[in-house]
Amino acid sequence: MKKTVTTLADGRELIYYDTRDDTVRTAVDPRPLAPVVSRSEIRYDELTGDPVAIASHRQTRTHLPPADACPLCPARAGRESEIPEESYEVVVFENRFPSLSGGVGRCEVVCFTDDHTDSFADLTEERAALVLDAWTDRTAELSALPGVEQVYCFENRGAEIGVTLPHAHGQIYAFPYVTPRTAAMRRRTDEHGAATGRNLFDDLVARERADAERVVLETEHWIAFVPYAAHWPYEVHLHPKRRVPDLLALDGAARTECAQVYLELLRRFDRIFGPDEPPTPYIAAWHQAPFTDERREDLGLHLELFTVRRASGKLKFLAGTESGMGAFMNDVRPEDAARRLREVAGA
Incomplete structure (x- = not known):
């Protein structure tokens, strides 16, 4: 480069x-x-x-x-x-x-x-x-x-x-501050560690691999799955199998696979609703550990990819419960979303 x-x-x-x-x-x-x-x-x-x-x-x-x-x-x-x-x-x-x-x-x-x-x-x-x-x-x-x-x-x-x-x-x-979502992840990671002696991100990836129902794709170095309590109609989290705090810490093999897996996920998102639907709107968010966190190695780099489209011609709006109270209601069962994202592989 x-x-x-x-x-x-x-x-x-x-x-x-x-x-x-x-x-x-x-x-x-x-x-x-x-x-x-x-x-x-x-x-x-x-x-x-x-x-x-x-x-x-x-x-x-x-x-x-x-x-x-x-x-x-x-x-x-x-x-x-x-x-x-x-x-x-x-x-x-x-x-x-x-x-x-x-x-x-x-x-x-x-x-x-x-x-x-x-x-x-x-x-x-x-x-x-x-x-x-x-x-x-x-x-x-x-x-x-x-x-x-x-x-x-x-x-x-x-x-x-x-x-x-x-x-x-x-x-x-x-x-210039730690974002609210990351701060919440920090709290949950601390609580999980205190209760189990284990790392939250490691346990999350291990659980999804063992369950497999919500796994969208898995490679040697990465796993993508729909979270158990997905907020959005179609939402995928992509984690490296070896926990790292940020993009800087990825090794060469994981970096090579990352580009391949990320492209595959984006292409599947465009196939969710069929060939006659316009391109799927989405947000792709890379979560990295704060650099001021003394225990940042506990937090896991991951991608959160999601769309506001819940069905053909229909959007999920953040209405009264979500915008007013931060209480999400999802119209699509996460297991169904994962199955659909597996169906459109290489279509």
């Missing part, structure tokens, strides 16, 4: 990741951009203690532009974009409209391909591996920034999810 670091016209960092060592990136951003002025504020819910980022500057961010004005496509004559080169493989740059900024974290955009019509599932294994390398590199870089506690790589796909740019991309958030 070759990494080329440069800056955009307003001073934001932009990084090219290429598979070939002889790739040269020299294009300069010609846009007359003023420096980005944004500052987030972190407040804490007095009733729960949960952190909330206040980022009012994001109200003016780009929203569903036409394809010929996509800011994530490569630059062309007469059409400027966030990426000055005429083509690229994988690109990461600082978000122009960050939710976290001004010394309270950092937000980056990850472009998976320069093809406006492709999705992640359309990538080759080599390109998917390059994205994994970029996620890993950014995790290392961002975790070293002052005040950063947790690094979160994720992708939102589909207008139903709220995506404002359809070009295949994800984001990386460097949080």
Whole structure:
């Protein structure tokens, strides 16, 4: 992998990741951009203690532009974009409209391909591996920034999810706090360890392998399953069989298989509802242990992949119980979801 670091016209960092060592990136951003002025504020819910980022500057961010004005496509004559080169493989740059900024974290955009019509599932294994390398590199870089506690790589796909740019991309958030879901996992891991003397993530993977009813696929180094108490209609958790706290700790064999397994899961998600249904909207969330956690080795790296589509033409909305009380109600039995995801393997 070759990494080329440069800056955009307003001073934001932009990084090219290429598979070939002889790739040269020299294009300069010609846009007359003023420096980005944004500052987030972190407040804490007095009733729960949960952190909330206040980022009012994001109200003016780009929203569903036409394809010929996509800011994530490569630059062309007469059409400027966030990426000055005429083509690229994988690109990461600082978000122009960050939710976290001004010394309270950092937000980056990850472009998976320069093809406006492709999705992640359309990538080759080599390109998917390059994205994994970029996620890993950014995790290392961002975790070293002052005040950063947790690094979160994720992708939102589909207008139903709220995506404002359809070009295949994800984001990386460097949080200045431990996110509420991770904090809950930390508590449960501690409780399980105190009660059993064992690790929660190890026991979870062992139970799903032994039960097998909710297992979607299994390889030498990875296992994917629908969780026993899935929140979402179709939800898959992907765990390495050897527990590691983050992407940095994956060994070579697990990294190679990761790209293969991840692509297979995304392709199965697109087959759930049949060939006549539009692409399945989803969120793909990589959970990594906080870098400030003294016992971070107890926590397990894993992917949580889920969709808000519950049936053909129907969405699951977070209504009164979910949004108001955080009490999820799932319309699809997890065992049925797992069976469906096994049925569409290689279809």
